Amino acid sequence: MNQLPKRSETDAAHHWRLEDLYASQADWDQEYEKARKQVAEVAAFEGKLADAASINRCFELEDEVSLLAERLYVYANMHHHEDMAEGKYQSLAEKTKRLSVEVNEALSFITPEILAFSEEDLKKLIADPSLKPTYKRTLEEMLRQKPHVLSKNEESLLAQVGNVSQAPSTIFGMLNNADLKFPKVKNDKGEEVELTHGRYIQFLESRNPEVRREAFKAVYDTYGKLRNTLAATLNANVNKNIFYANARSYPSALEMSLFGDNIPQSVYDNLISTIHEHLPLMHRYMALRKKLLKLDELHMYDLFTPLVDDFDMDVTYDQAKKTVYDSLAPLGNDYRTVLQGGFEDGWIDVYENEGKRSGAYSWGAFGTHPYVLLNHKDNLNSMFTLTHEMGHAMHSYYSDGNNEYRDAQYPIFLAEVASTLNEALLMDYLLNKSTDPKEKMYLLTYYADQFRTTVFRQTMFAEFEKIVHARTEAGESLTPADLCEIYYGLNTKYYGDGMVVDKDIEMEWARIPHFYTSFYVYKYATGFSAATSFAKQILEEGQPAVDRYLGFLKSGGSDYPINILKKAGVDMSTPEPIAQAMSVFEDLIEQMEKLTADRA
Template sequence: MGESDQGLLERHEVPEEYRWRLEDIYASEAAWQQDYDEVKSQLPDLEAFQGKLGSSAETLLAALKLRDEISQKTGLLYAYAKMRKDENTANAKYQALDDKARGLLIDVRGVTSYIVPELLAIPGERVEQFIKEKEELGLYRHYLEDVLRQKDHVLSLEEERLLARLGEVAQAPSYIFGMINDADIQFPKIRDEQGREVQLTKGRYRQFIESPDRRVRREAFEAMHQTYKRQENTLAATLQASVKKDVFYARARKYESARQAALDADNIPLSVYDNLLKSVNDHVHLLHRYVALRQKLLGLDEIHMYDLYTPMVPDMNVKVTYEEAKETIKKALQPLGEDYLANLEKGLTSGWIDVMENKGKRSGAYSFGPYGTHPFVLLNHHDTLDHMFTLAHEMGHALHSYYSNQHQPYIYADYTIFVAEVASTLNEALLIRYLLDRSKTKEGKKYLLNHYMEQFRTTLYRQTMFAEFEMLTHQMVEDGEALTPERLSALYHDLNVKYYGDDIVVDRDVDIEWGRIPHFYYNFYVYKYATGFSAATALSQQILQEGKPAVERYLDFLKSGSSDYSINLLKRAGVDMTSPEPVNKALKVFEELLDEMERLT
């Protein structure tokens, strides 16, 4: 698995065994079109239920079932089109298909927008009576309770329809950022370790920033950020539009803030967010200690932002092929039991995964678990230890989707984003423990400790820093302030100084980093990485210490989808996220790793 120095492979050159099988969703575009036409033809039938949901139990059940059928099919249509586009974002045919699928999503949201306001107009006792009359309606009890919970924030029928029709416009900032970031932005060439000119890509940036050669790290860092700096006005305008969109929707729905609106969707108390920021801010001294240790181990007079990703341990440039990564992950996840391992094997061998970077392919990695087919995983795999962890992470997501889809009806299959990062980071925690336990040398152990501490830095600290940035930018807009490039960069700079401390040179190039983070368009998403990481750290310790009872609780959690509120599902699995305890415990683990690394050096 490799590519020539001249550049990346074209999509058609990628070997079949390293490509996902989107044919498992639709065997042909004709089959896609058939489902598309069917959904279009069903929309008037769903519209016909308008004004009648409260008339009888039969009518309510029929409307909800038809809504679910249409939504499920639309989900498959969108998944196929999106993933085809992601294979090569410059492919005009699939850009058009993706646009068409997005348009259909908006149509479906428009048609279904009457359902929630109409449900809220039915007296609670009549809903209860309907459930008694029609046993099948019992399935929808949690859904109906969740709708009623948000009664104060649902608008009139006409207003809801108007908001639904705004959907496509509301997606514009995120979509425009995606086109700038994935299709239009062009990075310069830099010199690699051998002095050869090579094209910088987002996929290769991670390799270069980890390079033991400081010149390569610095050149990649400066080239990456200066490229974004040249687009700073466009990027600031795009991000401001996205934040204003969040604030508009929150105000339209009578929330006190965009943050409250975003958290209420999952019924998460604001205190969970506040506890996270407080716990991490109370422990930034550990990150400062880590930076000082890194400077010492790298033997640097001064440490810069581009020195944060390179391994602190010399001569441990571990190469892990994709095939080796798969085998190691299977061994590391044995504590999760035979059933989990059998499903993992199925995922690794049955066309779920798109492995290699190719020209035009969407950057990064994700898992997508549409209902009615198997999950899909996008990677841009390079043969590094880090990318082995990426595979373990994304397979955690994929198997969470697989278990939920197998054990839940469509209405509850899609777990919330709040719990989404638990399954992925738990896999990483088990993988690092497996590797640490089998490390034969002091240097090997130090290398792995470095890697695990990097997980804490990049997931618990960095994502919390992002969450703080997101909270502050939304507060600025809510206070009527403009998000100019200067203000965004000054805010981002100050946060880096606070989190990383006085021992590091916070290079001005990093000030523009806010301009390249896709998650800032996801509306208070990133804090869930940090809370999920904390929950996963706690659950992985329970699984390794308790064995079978903890595994059973965990598998039940994976099978639960969104059949109850996220906070309740995690409590049953063994973690209470309403208390600061899980985050503080995770930070305690970080301190122990730091102690051990300091002892070994």
């Protein structure tokens, strides 16, 4: 295995250009001192937020110091991510972390002070024509939140409970990542190898069904031995959510989780009910998987086995850039001109080097172009990663360019739409271009499995969360056996009678870390569905749909996410976008079935 090059040994042409944030360390130091002074200036407003004029001035200073802290933090941490072992930027990153804490503490008086106004006085403030429009929206959101904000003493008490409330997640993390040890299992070569979280999927991708089965059973037998502890931990997390919902006067823990983004519960319920209606498609895909794998029985441990033998797509970085550029032609020349600029003008840090942060992300600070970190390999996955992260970057570019700082940050509910849309357009382009049946089947499988894992599986998780919270809120206790019964029943429903739903899968709830960030997983499914709906509209309608989509990118966080999507032509308050995504999934299955018939 070749040793990774040091950062200094890599080609600067493939590095991001962080000097676009700060031309020199001296510039960074100067702005750091400016931010420190502004932190002190913020304190002068405490107890003096009496009218629109004082709120305008205070919010302006809040925006300025927050932006400075963000720029300083982003610059230091992105340099740190270039080489995590390098001491200078480790120190700088820690310095900006401390500054961020100072800024948050200095600004913490603002919301309680404004919420101390009566509802009537707050409405008068909102109606004051001298209040800046972007600040008006901030006050409107505070007014919406007001019924769920407690007195100063009660808020202080809840804040003190914060560390205690993290206990279920912390305990699960320690159990799952530090204390849990899996046994050794045999790999494809017949060697005894210790099973780990990281190796588990590799085992499930084996061509040998015995290797897959043994790894599957080893994982769930291990979790099964801790079922009582893990059930107690999950129940503690559910009860924590219910405590906060009751304390803040929400009807349920689910409604509390949706309130921040102003998402109606109908969005959550529509997702589950619409996926239920389309479960026959999932069952049909499972039947096709069983046929392609030539198995008498399809088991839960067969879901990650590749359907195409020994197929690799070699894609260099330059080829990936060109293919991504070509695939996004439906979004128009203006979009692609900015994209090409991103490829050429220092947005992207491309290749792995010694000490570089793993994975990929898009990040940046308001006022400068976005940045993308990659660890590019010459394969299909890396090309999809490139278009995914550039989708995020383009969203940030348009959002920042069309909004003031306070309204530019788009919420998490919208965060994966632009990235996933880029992937959908890339997949459509590759499928239309492909003439090799093996390559086409590989691509279709890749895309179909995204539907299986991102839409169906995440919706099943979301339904499990809804059931366990509702039953606990109804006063029922949930034993390990109850949790297993609920989870096994959902797997049976989602995967259908055409496959063997192995009893071991009933323990899978015990290994899902997202259940400790409650009611989050549904956003994967809704984001994927919204992106698929956008892609379908763009490919079928052309320019009118493109204009709506670009309007979505430019909206940032200037409105609630449901409203932003609705204006762009994707109404997540109805089942339609999910149904549109399911029609795309059905088309994939039909293409796979045809290829299978042609090969027979």
